[in-house]
Amino acid sequence: MRTIIEPFRIKSVEPIRMTSVEQRREILRDAHYNLFAVRSQDVLIDLLTDSGTSAMSAEQWAALMRGDESYAGSPSFERFEAAVKELMPFKHVIPTHQGRAAEAILFSIVGGPGKKIPSNTHFDTTRGNIEATGAQAVDLLIEEGKNPSSLHPFKGNMDVGKLTTFLAANADHVPCVMITVTNNAGGGQPVSLENIKAVGEIAHRYGKPFYIDGCRFAENAWFIKTREAGQAGRSIPDIVRDMFACADGMTMSAKKDAFANIGGWLAVNDDELASTAKNRLILTEGFTSYGGLAGRDLDAIAQGLKEVVDEDYLQYRVRANTYIGERLTAAGVPIVQPVGGHAVFIDAGAMLPQIPALRYPGQALAVALYEAGGIRSCEIGSVMFGRQTDGTEKPAAMELVRLAIPRRVYTQSHADYLIEVILEVAQRKESLKGMKIVWEPKALRHFTAQFEPLR
Numbered sequence: 001m002r003t004i005i006e007p008f009r010i011k012s013v014e015p016i017r018m019t020s021v022e023q024r025r026e027i028l029r030d031a032h033y034n035l036f037a038v039r040s041q042d043v044l045i046d047l048l049t050d051s052g053t054s055a056m057s058a059e060q061w062a063a064l065m066r067g068d069e070s071y072a073g074s075p076s077f078e079r080f081e082a083a084v085k086e087l088m089p090f091k092h093v094i095p096t097h098q099g100r101a102a103e104a105i106l107f108s109i110v111g112g113p114g115k116k117i118p119s120n121t122h123f124d125t126t127r128g129n130i131e132a133t134g135a136q137a138v139d140l141l142i143e144e145g146k147n148p149s150s151l152h153p154f155k156g157n158m159d160v161g162k163l164t165t166f167l168a169a170n171a172d173h174v175p176c177v178m179i180t181v182t183n184n185a186g187g188g189q190p191v192s193l194e195n196i197k198a199v200g201e202i203a204h205r206y207g208k209p210f211y212i213d214g215c216r217f218a219e220n221a222w223f224i225k226t227r228e229a230g231q232a233g234r235s236i237p238d239i240v241r242d243m244f245a246c247a248d249g250m251t252m253s254a255k256k257d258a259f260a261n262i263g264g265w266l267a268v269n270d271d272e273l274a275s276t277a278k279n280r281l282i283l284t285e286g287f288t289s290y291g292g293l294a295g296r297d298l299d300a301i302a303q304g305l306k307e308v309v310d311e312d313y314l315q316y317r318v319r320a321n322t323y324i325g326e327r328l329t330a331a332g333v334p335i336v337q338p339v340g341g342h343a344v345f346i347d348a349g350a351m352l353p354q355i356p357a358l359r360y361p362g363q364a365l366a367v368a369l370y371e372a373g374g375i376r377s378c379e380i381g382s383v384m385f386g387r388q389t390d391g392t393e394k395p396a397a398m399e400l401v402r403l404a405i406p407r408r409v410y411t412q413s414h415a416d417y418l419i420e421v422i423l424e425v426a427q428r429k430e431s432l433k434g435m436k437i438v439w440e441p442k443a444l445r446h447f448t449a450q451f452e453p454l455r
């Protein structure tokens with residue numbers, strides 16, 4: 001098979017500022033070894049997130065100029081709404097400034113004390129918005145999804161047995177059922193169409209609406225097409241429509257699979273819910289035809305949605321990440337298998353067994369990758385999840401480092417450089433030591449905590 005090339009040419013470039021190891025050591029010291037405190041000009045390859053970091057296409061930049069900034073009745077909204085409904089035919093589409101704003105509006109209405117909301121795995125902001133209302137966010141992922149080396153093709157699937165038992169026991173307290181595609185928190189793992197349909201049916205059997213967190217819907221659809229029996233001959237838009245046909249609504253961050261730098265939406269079929277949501281939107285985000293966005297943002301999203309379902313793009317997207325994963329695996333670096341849609345996750349716990357969980361192997365590895373090669377990644381382990389609400393600290397389920405790949409931004413030689421840096425660090429992995437936290441805030445400590453390396 002020939003190399004799958006980047007299916008685009010580069011028309012506009014952003015220079016990367018080269019730095020030396022010595023400079024990066026000083027930058028790390030100044031940042032108290034927290035990569036969120038490093039300036040982006042000091043990063044060579046920024047894999048902190050795939051959110052809002054996509055390269056827009058020439059057509060998207062052109063669409064920005066078509067943006068109509070009228071307060072009401074803007075054609076930008078009409079184009080946005082039509083593009084969403086083309087793929088996700090929900091009755092009401094409510095724009096928001098990003099995904100978490102859609103979550104906040106939805107859960108402020110359906111959440112509340114005593115409520116329980118099951119999902120495969122809630123993303124942090126989803127969980128946070130549910131818990132902020134006093135409700136409980138419940139994760140019912142299949143067992144294979146929790147095992148980094150399992151090769152199950154749909155490790156994002158919800159455990160339908162557990163969901164049925166959960167609904168039988170808690171039906172009175174459950175306002176809705178959710179599923180996240182792909183499952184970001186579990187490694188960007190996809191959910192099969194069969195599982196989405198089954199979860200929708202079970203929810204409906206209990207009279208519960210079913211919502212999809214659709215952030216990475218197109219990557220999920222590509223996995224359905226390439227991995228699920230009977231799906232290979234179907235078009236991506238058809239698969240996407242099937243995914244959402246099972247649901248009563250969705251939340252979305254357009255910063256992922258819409259190639260936009262900002263934006264999101266809440267879509268629902270229920271007229272009453274839509275009306276309440278629109279009232280909240282007007283109070284917190286803006287009028288119903290722009291919801292916290294500029295008209296030009298809506299046009300960029302509308303165009304992005306047309307581009308993201310392109311098969312050449314999706315083939316390249318998933319192949320580029322798999323390429324990194326295959327090279328790392330061949331060299332013995334433990335990663336979450338199989339590689340997901342938007343990121344490669346290194347299993348830092350397995351790679352650095354000499355570092356105990358509460359000495360933060362993920363943070364130590366992330367810092368080492370930055371020092372060695374200017375790579376910015378993100379610890380997803382005990383730094384992020386270790387501090388409990390009662391003030392105690394306990395190890396997270398896994399010690400991972402996420403290399404989130406921005407869409408259409410980096411080329412294969414960037415990937416080769418990334419692999420070289422990781423392998424260079426892997427060669428001296430026994431010499432890596434842990435970190436200690438010398439200051440942390442009351443909540444969400446990973447963003448601002450200060451560290452010191454252990455010697």
Ligand code: F0G
Pocket residue numbers: 048049050051098099100101123125126180184213215252253254255263264
């Ligand atoms: N749901 C999922 C699955 C996400 O990955 C995110 C964001 C959100 C909801 C919230 O969307 O950022 O537009 O408010 N994930 C980013 C990340 C931040 O880096 O994974 P948002």
